[in-house]
Amino acid sequence: MSQLTPPRRKLDTDAEAPVPDQLEEASPAPAATGPEPSAESDPRPTDNGPEAEPEPRAEAEPEPQAEAEPEPQAEAEPEPRAVAEPEAEATGSGEPAEAAEESTDSAAVDDRAGSEAAEPASTEQTGTTAPAAGSARARWFRRPRLHPRAAAFVRVGTSVLAAGFVLVAILVPDRLDRLALQNFLRLPVEALFLAIVLLALPSKGRRIAAVASGALIGLSTVLKCLDMGFYQTLARPFDLVFDWVLLTDAADWVKDSFGHTGEVLAVIGVIVLIVAVLVLSALAMVRLANVMARHRAVAVRTTLVLGVVWITCFTLSVQFAGVPFATKGYSQFLANRVKYVREGLGDADVFKKQLAVDAYADTPSDQLLTGLRGKDVLFTFIESYGRVAIDDPAMAPEMDATLQEGNARLKAAGFAAQSGWLRSPVTGAGSWLAHSTFLSGLWVKNQQRYRTLTTSDRATLTSYFQKTGAWRTVGIVPGVRKAWPEGKYFGLDHIYDSTHLGYQGPYFSWTPVPDQFSLEAFQKLEHGKKNRDPIMAEIILASSHNPWSPIAHIIDWKDLGNGKIFYKIKKEGTNPTEVWKSAQRVRTEYRKAIQYSVDSLTQWVQRYGDDNTVLVFLGDHQPVPTVTGGGNTSRDVPITIVARDPKVLERVSGWGWTDGLKPADNAPEWAMNQFRDRFMKAFGPQG
16 A cells, blocks of 8 residues: 555544645655546555655655545545546555454454554544444454354254253153153154144244244143143143143142242242243244255155154054053043043033933932931031042051951940942042932042032932921031032031031141041030931041141040130141151051041940940042052042941842941942932932
8 A cells, every 4th residue: 555645544533634635745756747637546656756755754654644635625525536536446456455354353262352442533533423433333243253162062052952941742641650661762653743733834923833833832731730640639730621620729738738828829830831832833843944944955865864763663662661652642632631621511411401300309208218217317428438448458467457356446335337348439628529420329539520520400319308308407517618519419408517516626647627526516416416317317427538747636525615725636646748748658647547537436336325326437539649649540539338227237138238347359349429319329218
C-alpha cells in the first residue's frame, strides 16, 4: 500500500479538509498535473519515485490523519470527489479489510486482543460510542467459537441424551417389580417406525410429527408412572375411565400423613413433574428429528440396518438374560390401553342391565330372612384380611395359633363356626367396592359402578333386613371421617362414624379408632341396651388398614375408658417410616394387625355374645403386593359364620364350608357378589 494513501479510519476524523489540498500536500510532484496523477491509479511510482523525499512524505502522512475524509467535500466540489473517491475505495478495500481479517484471526487465537485495541482508537477519533457497543455485541455472539470442541461435545451430548430419554420412555415397564437393566437393553420397533416417519416427512410436517409423538411418549410415561403406583396398591393398572376420583383419595391420604402443607407441596410437585416430562419428551423428539434431517444419509442407512436387525432377532426370538431383544411392548401397552378405555366406556350399559335383575325384589317382606328372626346379625369386615395371612408360610404359624385360640375361645362360650373363601373384586385397596359387592350381589369393580349402584334403588342385604321391619339397622364405621351420604342407600337406620363412638385417644396412623374400642363402643351404644329390638349391624374393623404401623394391642376391656389409654400404647408402637423401609417388617406388622383384629372380635363375642348372636366376619380384600409378594394374584378372602344356635349353621351345612375359623385350602370359593342371594335363600322360608 502507498505511504501517501491515508488509512480510511484516519480520514474519518475530519470532514472539512478539501481533498485536492490533501493530494497536493501529500504528493507535490505528481499532484501538480491535476486530477489524473499516477498516484490515484497506481501508487507505486509515488512510493518509489526519486523525487519523493523522506521529509515531505513524513510530513504528509500525519496530515491526512488530522484532516477530514473526502465524502462531505465531495458534495460541494464534484470533480475533486471523483478524483478522491477511487482513492477512498482503494483504501476501503485494502487496509480495513486486512485489519478485519487480522482482528478475526486474533479473536480466535488470543481473545481478540488486537481488535479490542483498535476499536477504542476508532471510537476516540470519531467521538462516538456506537462502534464500541456494536463490537461488544459482535464479540458476545462470537463467544461460542472460542471453544469449538466444547460446543461440539454439547451438541453431541444433547443428541445422545435426547435419544436415551426417548428409548427409556418407550422401554420402561409400568410395574416396579419389572424394573431391571435387561429390560432397557432391547430394540423397540416403535423407535424404528418413528425414525421412518420423521425421515419421510417434509420439514414442517417433520416438526409437527416430532412434537406430537414426543407429547404422546410423555403422556404414556406419566401413565406408566400411575400404573406403577396402582400396581403397588391395587395390583392392577390405572383405569383411564374410572380411577380419576381415586387421585383425590390419594391426596387425602397425603394430607392425613403429612398435613395440609405436605398435601399442597405434593400436588404442586406432581404437576411440575408431569409438565416437565411432557416438555422434555417433545424437545427430545424435535432434537432427534433435526439431527436426522442434517445427517439424512447416515440416518437412513442406520434405520435400515437396525430394521433388518430387529426383523432377524424377532424372527429368531433372540434373547438376552431371558428378555427378547426385539420388542414391540410399547405398541402392546398402547393397544391394551385403548381396549381398556373401550371396555370402560361400554361398561355402564352392561352394569345397568345387571342392576335391573334382582331375584328378591318382589318378595314380600314377611318372607325375607325368616330363619334369622329374633337374632342379632353382625356383618363384620376386617380390613385387608386376605388369604395370604393364612397361606403364606412366613405368617401361617402365628396366624394358625391366633385362629386356634379364637376357635377355642368361642367353643368355650358355646359357639361354633364354619368358614369358606370369597373372591373379592379388588385387591390392595378399594374396600368400599368390596363392601358394596358383598351387600348388593353385583360385581362392583370400579368407581363408576359404585356410583351407579349407590344412586339406584337396588336393594342390598342390609336394606332387606331394614325392609322386614324386624331389625334395627346400624353401622359402625370408624374409618369414616366426613359426610357419607351412601350410608342411607345401604339401609342403615343409624351410622356411628369416628366422631360418634366416644373415642378421645390418638390415631394409629390411618386408623382413627382401634378395633377393640370400636367393638366396646358398639356394645355400649347399641348391643348392650335393654329392651331393644334385634339388631343388624355392619361393623368395619379398621386397625388392619395399611400401613399397619403403629398398631394397638389387646388390653383389659374394663380399662378402655374414653380411649386415652391408647396414647401410651401408640408410643410403644413402631414407626411406619422405619417399617416401610423393609418388606419383611411390613409383612410382620401386617400379620400382627390381622391378629389384633381377630382377637378383638373373638374376645368380644366371648364376652358379650349370647344365644341370639350371629356373626358373619370376612376380609374385604388382599393386602398390597408388598405383603403378598407381587406374584400372588389371588383375590381370595376368608369368610366365617359364628353362632351359638345350631339351627343357624344347619342352614348352611350344604355349603361345604370348613368347621372352625380357618377355611381349608380346598374349601369352596365363591365370587363375593354371589354371597347375598345364597345367604337370602339359606335363611328364607325355602332354606
